[in-house]
Amino acid sequence: MLKNFFPNRILSLNNKIITGLAILMVFIVFIGIVYALVISPPDYIQGDSVRIMYVHVPSSFIAIGCFGFIGIASIFNLVFKVKFVSLMAKSVAPIGCIFTLVSIVTGSLWGKPTWGIWWAWDARLTSMIILFCFYLAYILTWKFMTRFEKANKTTSIIAILGLFNLPVIKYSVDWWNTLHQPSSITLTSAPTIHYTMLIPLIIMFFGMAIYSLIIFLMGYKTEIIKFKLDKKNTINRKNFKSF
Amino acid sequence: MLGKKAKSRIYILILSLISIGIIIFFILRSLEENVVYFFSPTEIYNKSDISFGKKIRLGGLVKEGSTSKKETTINFIITDLKNEIFVSYSGLVPNLFSEGKGVVAEGKLKDKKYFVADKIMAKHDENYMPPEVKEALDKSN
Numbered sequence: 165m166l167k168n169f170f171p172n173r174i175l176s177l178n179n180k181i182i183t184g185l186a187i188l189m190v191f192i193v194f195i196g197i198v199y200a201l202v203i204s205p206p207d208y209i210q211g212d213s214v215r216i217m218y219v220h221v222p223s224s225f226i227a228i229g230c231f232g233f234i235g236i237a238s239i240f241n242l243v244f245k246v247k248f249v250s251l252m253a254k255s256v257a258p259i260g261c262i263f264t265l266v267s268i269v270t271g272s273l274w275g276k277p278t279w280g281i282w283w284a285w286d287a288r289l290t291s292m293i294i295l296f297c298f299y300l301a302y303i304l305t306w307k308f309m310t311r312f313e314k315a316n317k318t319t320s321i322i323a324i325l326g327l328f329n330l331p332v333i334k335y336s337v338d339w340w341n342t343l344h345q346p347s348s349i350t351l352t353s354a355p356t357i358h359y360t361m362l363i364p365l366i367i368m369f370f371g372m373a374i375y376s377l378i379i380f381l382m383g384y385k386t387e388i389i390k391f392k393l394d395k396k397n398t399i400n401r402k403n404f405k406s407f
Numbered sequence: 408m409l410g411k412k413a414k415s416r417i418y419i420l421i422l423s424l425i426s427i428g429i430i431i432f433f434i435l436r437s438l439e440e441n442v443v444y445f446f447s448p449t450e451i452y453n454k455s456d457i458s459f460g461k462k463i464r465l466g467g468l469v470k471e472g473s474t475s476k477k478e479t480t481i482n483f484i485i486t487d488l489k490n491e492i493f494v495s496y497s498g499l500v501p502n503l504f505s506e507g508k509g510v511v512a513e514g515k516l517k518d519k520k521y522f523v524a525d526k527i528m529a530k531h532d533e534n535y536m537p538p539e540v541k542e543a544l545d546k547s548n
Contacts, residue, residue, distance in 0.1 A: 205537030209503060214535060243416045279528045280501030286444035324424070328431050341443045341466060343511055348533040358536035 171248050171388045177381070185378050193371035199364035207361075214361070216274040221349075222369040224267040224292075226376055228330055230260025231295060234302065235327035238320035250316050251391060253323065254306055255383035259376045261299035268292055279343055287336035288344035291329060298326035312394070445511045448490040452519060459516050465492060466511040466530060474506055485510060485522070496524040503529035 200218035207214035237253040240246060271289070272282050283289065302322050309315035337346045348356045355362055409417075435442065445466030451457065465485055473484035480497040483506075494512050504510060509530030514523050536544075 205539070207535050208538040208541035209505075209508075209531065210535075217535070239420065243413055243420060245413075278501070278503055278531055280503075281526075281528055284444060284528070287442050324420075325427070328427060332431075332435070340439070341445050341447065343444050343528060343530055345531055346533045348535060356534045358540055360537060361535050 171251075171392075174381070174385055175388060177385070182378055182381055185374055185381075189371055189374040189378060192367060192374065196364055196367035196371045199367060204361050204364045210278055213274060213277040216270050217361075218364055218368045220267060220270040220274060221365060222372045223263040223270065225369060226372055227260050227264040227267050227292075227295065228333060230256050230263065230376070231298065231323075231326060232330055234260070234323045235330070238323035241316065242320050242324070247316070247391075248388075250320065251387045252380075252384055254319070255387045256380055257299060257303050257306070258383065259379050261296070261303060263372075263376070264292065264296045264299055268296065284343045286342040286344055287340045288333065288342050291333040291336050294329050295326070295333060298322065298329060302326070312391070447487040448485060448492045449487050451492065451516070452490050457516065457519070459518070462513065462515060464511055464513045465494070465516075465522055465524075466509070467491075469504070469506050469508060469510050471506045485512065492522050493520055494522045494524055496527055498525075498527070500527050501529040503531055508532075 196218070200215055204215070204218075206212045233256055234253040237249045237256075241250045241253070268289075271292075275284070276282050302319050305319045305322060306315055309318060334347075336342060337344055349362075357365065445464035446454070447467050448465070451465065467485040467487040470484040470486045470491060473482075475482050480495065481500060482493070482495050484491045485494050486492075494514075496512065496514070504527060509532060511528040511530050512522060512524035513526040513528070516522050
């Protein structure tokens with residue numbers, strides 16, 4: 165399974181797979197949107213504004229999941245010095261960054277009709293902003309540090325530091341008083357979302373996850389080609405062949 | 408299986424992760440007062456260093472049957488089921504503001520029992536369901 169993500173394998177990856185995934189994504193997102201906007205009922209107290217949830221919650225999940233991946237990949241990268249892992253993390257970062265932004269913006273749009281305000285500096289919202297800052301720092305470090313070895317190390321450290329923010333985001337609503345409501349979907353107990361609303365939420369999550377996978381595959385391919393073409397990496401290229 | 412170098416890197420990493428974790432824990436602990444978005448009535452009762460002139464936020468449930476409207480002024484009681492504080496506010500309340508539901512009020516304390524708000528926010532809970540299900544639930548209770 166993991167072997168398929170090795171550089172030489174990913175380069176020979178047939179474009180048909182990406183096209184197939186794209187068709188699947190369009191199909192799932194279409195069903196998800198129809199379900200979320202038409203079939204699913206309005207909420208008993210929020211009314212139709214609850215439909216923002218079908219974009220807000222999946223993008224938050226993906227934003228946090230992507231950073232979790234980057235953080236764990238960075239630990240692997242620092243300990244075992246496997247280079248393709250850091251290229252994977254590098255190509256995941258923009259996806260997570262965009263979804264963090266989507267989560268923040270949709271959350272703000274949702275806040276106005278429900279809470280009565282666009283923004284509140286409570287623990288959940290602030291920690292999401294911090295996550296966004298970590299994404300920016302990570303991406304910009306890759307961009308502006310030209311030497312691969314150096315950038316690789318620095319970005320890994322940034323990502324590992326950012327990893328501490330993830331439990332803070334997750335548990336902020338339980339540890340402190342926040343305006344944001346507690347989690348509806350938890351590992352320990354049954355979801356507090358009625359199933360007619362949970363189904364479109366899950367469909368939308370899968371649609372957006374497949375979208376992220378497509379963007380990741382495209383970005384990862386580009387990163388590998390860029391890495392191999394970079395003249396400064398002649399020494400690294402030898403190491404690369406050993407995969 | 409692991410090389411000597413990789414092993415030492417793991418030890419360094421684990422050590423630094425634990426120490427950073429402890430540092431962050433203590434930072435968050437000491438910032439507790441600033442991290443919480445609002446205080447509950449009980450927390451305000453137990454607070455000794457209360458500043459009456461300073462803006463604070465008070466949160467809890469709107470007590471059932473406690474709201475009364477007089478022209479543009481709305482009075483209600485915020486409760487956390489242990490203690491309660493009387494709140495007075497003039498202005499528009501958010502749509503989701505209702506009795507028995509969560510609310511956060513921003514404003515100043517006049518004394519430990521009386522709060523003058525200049526902003527009201529509705530806090531909603533983690534339950535989502537269609538209206539029909541809510542009706543059925545209410546009936547069965």
